[in-house]
Amino acid sequence: MEGTIKSKILDPDGIRRAVTRIAHEIVEKNKGTDKLVLVGIRRRGVPLAERIQQYIEEFEGVKVPLGILDITLYRDDLSTIDIHPVVHETDIPVSIEGKAVILIDDVLYTGRTARAALDATMDIGRPERIQLAVLVDRGHRELPIRADFVGKNLPTSRREIVAVRLKEVDGDEDVLLLERDDDINKS
Amino acid sequence: MWWLKDVMVIDPSQNISAPRDVLIKDKMVLEISASLTEEDVLVKAQGESVETVNGKGKYLFPGLIDVHTHLREPGQEDKEDILSGSRAAVRGGFTTILAMANTQPPIDNRALVEFVRRQGERAGYAHVLPIGTVTKGMQGSELVEMADMKAGGAAAFSDDGKNIQNAEMMRLALEYAKLTGFPIISHCEDKDLAGDGQMRRGVASGRMGLRGIPASAESVIVARDLILAEETGGKLHLAHISTADSVEMIRKAKARGVNVTAEVNPHHLIFTDEEIGITDTVLKVNPPLGSEEDREALIEGLRDGTIDMIATDHAPHTQAEKARPFAEAPFGIASLETALSAVWNYLVLPGRLSLDRVIEAWSWAPAQRFGLTGGTLKPGAIADIVLFDPDFSEVIDSTNLVSKARNTPFLGKNMAGFPVMVWVEGKLVQRDRVVK
Amino acid sequence: MKWQRKDILAIEDMSVEEIRHILHTAKVMKEILMRPIKKLPTLKGKSVVNLFYEASTRTRTSFEMAAKVLGADTTSIAVAQSSVSKGESLYDTAKTIQAMRADVVILRHPSSGSAKFLADILDPAVINAGDGQHAHPTQALLDIFTMQEHLGELEGKNVVIVGDVLHSRVARSNAWCLQKMGVNVTLAGPPTLVPAEMEGLGVNMTHDLDSALPGADIVMALRLQLERQKSGLFPSLREYSHLYGLTTERLKKTGKQSIVLHPGPMNRGVEISDDVANGVDALIERQVTNGVAIRMALIYLLIGGSGNVVA
Numbered sequence: 001m002e003g004t005i006k007s008k009i010l011d012p013d014g015i016r017r018a019v020t021r022i023a024h025e026i027v028e029k030n031k032g033t034d035k036l037v038l039v040g041i042r043r044r045g046v047p048l049a050e051r052i053q054q055y056i057e058e059f060e061g062v063k064v065p066l067g068i069l070d071i072t073l074y075r076d077d078l079s080t081i082d083i084h085p086v087v088h089e090t091d092i093p094v095s096i097e098g099k100a101v102i103l104i105d106d107v108l109y110t111g112r113t114a115r116a117a118l119d120a121t122m123d124i125g126r127p128e129r130i131q132l133a134v135l136v137d138r139g140h141r142e143l144p145i146r147a148d149f150v151g152k153n154l155p156t157s158r159r160e161i162v163a164v165r166l167k168e169v170d171g172d173e174d175v176l177l178l179e180r181d182d183d184i185n186k187s
Numbered sequence: 188m189w190w191l192k193d194v195m196v197i198d199p200s201q202n203i204s205a206p207r208d209v210l211i212k213d214k215m216v217l218e219i220s221a222s223l224t225e226e227d228v229l230v231k232a233q234g235e236s237v238e239t240v241n242g243k244g245k246y247l248f249p250g251l252i253d254v255h256t257h258l259r260e261p262g263q264e265d266k267e268d269i270l271s272g273s274r275a276a277v278r279g280g281f282t283t284i285l286a287m288a289n290t291q292p293p294i295d296n297r298a299l300v301e302f303v304r305r306q307g308e309r310a311g312y313a314h315v316l317p318i319g320t321v322t323k324g325m326q327g328s329e330l331v332e333m334a335d336m337k338a339g340g341a342a343a344f345s346d347d348g349k350n351i352q353n354a355e356m357m358r359l360a361l362e363y364a365k366l367t368g369f370p371i372i373s374h375c376e377d378k379d380l381a382g383d384g385q386m387r388r389g390v391a392s393g394r395m396g397l398r399g400i401p402a403s404a405e406s407v408i409v410a411r412d413l414i415l416a417e418e419t420g421g422k423l424h425l426a427h428i429s430t431a432d433s434v435e436m437i438r439k440a441k442a443r444g445v446n447v448t449a450e451v452n453p454h455h456l457i458f459t460d461e462e463i464g465i466t467d468t469v470l471k472v473n474p475p476l477g478s479e480e481d482r483e484a485l486i487e488g489l490r491d492g493t494i495d496m497i498a499t500d501h502a503p504h505t506q507a508e509k510a511r512p513f514a515e516a517p518f519g520i521a522s523l524e525t526a527l528s529a530v531w532n533y534l535v536l537p538g539r540l541s542l543d544r545v546i547e548a549w550s551w552a553p554a555q556r557f558g559l560t561g562g563t564l565k566p567g568a569i570a571d572i573v574l575f576d577p578d579f580s581e582v583i584d585s586t587n588l589v590s591k592a593r594n595t596p597f598l599g600k601n602m603a604g605f606p607v608m609v610w611v612e613g614k615l616v617q618r619d620r621v622v623k
Numbered sequence: 624m625k626w627q628r629k630d631i632l633a634i635e636d637m638s639v640e641e642i643r644h645i646l647h648t649a650k651v652m653k654e655i656l657m658r659p660i661k662k663l664p665t666l667k668g669k670s671v672v673n674l675f676y677e678a679s680t681r682t683r684t685s686f687e688m689a690a691k692v693l694g695a696d697t698t699s700i701a702v703a704q705s706s707v708s709k710g711e712s713l714y715d716t717a718k719t720i721q722a723m724r725a726d727v728v729i730l731r732h733p734s735s736g737s738a739k740f741l742a743d744i745l746d747p748a749v750i751n752a753g754d755g756q757h758a759h760p761t762q763a764l765l766d767i768f769t770m771q772e773h774l775g776e777l778e779g780k781n782v783v784i785v786g787d788v789l790h791s792r793v794a795r796s797n798a799w800c801l802q803k804m805g806v807n808v809t810l811a812g813p814p815t816l817v818p819a820e821m822e823g824l825g826v827n828m829t830h831d832l833d834s835a836l837p838g839a840d841i842v843m844a845l846r847l848q849l850e851r852q853k854s855g856l857f858p859s860l861r862e863y864s865h866l867y868g869l870t871t872e873r874l875k876k877t878g879k880q881s882i883v884l885h886p887g888p889m890n891r892g893v894e895i896s897d898d899v900a901n902g903v904d905a906l907i908e909r910q911v912t913n914g915v916a917i918r919m920a921l922i923y924l925l926i927g928g929s930g931n932v933v934a
């Protein structure tokens with residue numbers, strides 16, 4: 001995190017409440033769990049998807065199928081980034097034909113990741129519908145994309161960085177708002 | 188008149204290896220003395236103006252004689268010609284060069300011999316002596332008119348570049364050449380063993396998947412030619428010896444009294460096949476670079492006199508020809524301008540060869556074997572002379588080479604030790620690395 | 624790991640880490656190949672040039688498919704040997720390709736070292752699709768990928784490569800790749816085709832195939848160029864196949880359910896018996912898919928970032 005911490009947006013309890021609420025909304029909006037397939041977008045979408053799966057199991061008694069999506073090969077900025085990004089496996093263990101796929105990510109910002117995830121999902125199969133769930137929506141969309149489920153709406157400036165930390169990935173558990181130290185152009 | 192003062196004279200023909208003063212007058216060596224006064228010199232000049240050179244810290248030796256150069260004229264003047272080749276020679280310290288016969292057409296008659304000779308004289312740098320082929324068109328089946336070619340100025344006979352595969356033809360050549368007193372120079376390479384090989388057969392060729400030429404491709408022909416020379420009493424000179432087996436066989440043959448001499452190329456004394464990378468066509472040479480064991484045997488052979496002389500096998504090629512995948516590039520290293528410096532840096536400075544032995548093997552020995560003038564600083568001898576500065580350093584690059592070719596493994600290297608003045612028949616043809 | 628290589632020329636100079644990274648990336652690519660829609664936008668606007676101086680429909684098609692799945696444009700230049708002998712050198716062709724502003728050039732050429740030669744001249748990335756008798760790195764990587772699918776971790780496993788090792792780029796690249804992965808490799812064949820100079824590869828060599836078989840997890844038969852008999856490298860196909868042909872009976876000596884691989888095309892009844900060849904055939908579909916996956920991985924790793932974009 002190359003920035004100065006301005007404020008803590010969510011603490012572990014806040015994250016838990018937000019994710020639990022998303023889990024409820026997903027089931028409600030889709031009128032049950034029948035067609036649901038949860039798909040976490042690497043990396044932090046994956047633990048979020050696992051948590052949603054667990055919450056749904058707790059209050060519905062059903063283990064909804066869960067998959068992992070790596071969108072590296074679908075990024076539209078490959079030739080502008082300086083490194084060769086490491087690709088990881090995409091692993092969606094069930095057919096998504098006719099299903100309701102819930103794409104899950106930590107932050108919704110420009111919408112480019114979500115766009116790539118939509119392309120990747122549709123290359124894998126033809127679901128009945130695709131919905132998007134994010135922990136934080138920080139605005140500044142560059143594409144006509146919106147989230148169906150949002151844990152926290154957070155108006156930000158472009159100079160600010162939203163850092164989501166989850167214990168499975170980062171050890172810590174919180175959402176921080178940072179001010180960029182220098183002007184490096186990083187998305 | 189030239190007065191070369193206080194210079195380290197190396198002249199194996201007179202066993203001189205000491206500081207001396209040397210006078211050059213009327214195309215000849217006039218005198219070599221422990222020291223001369225200005226008065227002595229003025230008397231000897233007999234009114235001629237005297238140019239004085241302070242030779243302190245430098246070496247003076249007879250101009251080198253290279254018995255194996257490819258000048259490519261006639262026929263392949265894009266690679267080299269007699270003018271550019273003889274300029275390269277004097278830049279590198281060579282005052283006499285023997286031009287190999289495998290031109291296009293090959294030098295297989297008196298008219299062509301005279302042509303090469305005349306072109307050398309017109310150029311006016313090093314003495315250029317033509318080698319004639321052994322067989323017509325280098326086809327290996329009919330002998331050339333050796334006596335007539337000798338009369339036209341040929342210095343030896345060789346089908347170099349090819350080997351005379353037919354043993355009977357080689358035997359006849361050794362017999363017939365007795366009429367001329369010249370040696371047959373043999374490029375020892377069994378065609379079937381060499382196949383379409385690209386480098387020495389060994390661990391390096393196996394690793395890179397480059398087709399190998401076994402050491403035996405040379406050695407079996409060395410054995411054959413030694414036996415034929417012994418049987419006929421003919422005069423044999425073995426070109427570019429590159430294997431330990433060849434050295435050992437020559438040593439034994441000499442002990443039996445076979446009339447044989449042998450040469451080695453600087454690159455075989457310096458590099459091995461392990462140094463060849465898969466795109467290093469500049470090290471693609473025939474015979475191919477051998478093993479470390481071969482290299483050691485060649486150095487030892489040169490030290491103990493089994494190998495009589497050093498020769499460059501200057502083989503110029505165009506950049507386009509060498510800028511090809513390994514198997515498609517031609518064999519050869521262009522070396523007239525770098526060979527002496529390379530031997531100085533890689534063999535003399537590390538103590539593997541003495542400078543005296545190098546000069547003996549590169550001037551006196553070839554002069555004797557091929558019956559040439561030069562190779563000595565005896566008073567009255569023709570003034571073919573080299574002044575060598577061990578401290579003069581130079582980066583070998585395209586801008587300063589005067590040969591047409593750039594196919595040298597030393598390109599881009601900074602080396603010290605170069606000829607800085609070269610006289611041919613008393614005329615200064617190169618000074619401070621610039622050819623006049 | 625951080626990928627820094629500009630070209631894929633030979634396995635010999637690659638690190639184990641790089642090889643593992645390629646295999647990992649290929650696994651991802653293979654998953655994509657299993658999807659109903661095999662088309663990615665990853666390399667949209669990039670161009671891949673196939674420059675083949677030897678006919679090889681199999682390898683060329685594999686590279687073309689790999690490039691297309693990744694979304695790149697492909698151009699194939701098939702250079703007949705006749706035009707080479709007419710004087711157009713690889714150097715001249717390279718200059719033309721430079722002007723085409725390709726991002727990757729795939730080269731198949733009959734001269735050992737030609738891939739490195741081309742890579743030294745060109746700005747675009749070069750992938751060696753077989754250079755003379757020197758190297759065929761993508762074949763070795765795909766073989767190892769297949770072996771890994773069957774055997775899991777390869778360290779400590781035993782592989783026997785049998786046949787004309789001397790003239791085989793597949794054998795050389797596999798020997799390097801396998802020993803880097805910790806595999807015990809044995810080269811087997813007659814002394815004329817597995818000569819002493821092959822010890823530079825640093826693996827075991829034997830002329831007695833039967834003694835090498837016990838414990839072999841994989842046996843790889845090389846294609847025997849039948850014209851080698853005329854140059855005296857072995858006396859007859861009959862004797863060759865008697866000593867080195869892979870038969871069901873002979874394969875029992877491994878004491879395992881060994882897998883047999885062959886880089887193809889096979890001479891049935893010579894280096895491999897019909898029934899063993901049928902087993903190899905059964906693997907072919909998988910080998911083809913794995914070949915595309917490996918080549919996708921390599922193309923992606925070479926130009927999937929901005930590092931090699933020609934400005």
Ligand SMILES: [Zn+2]
Nearest residue numbers: 347348374426
């Ligand atoms: Zn020769």
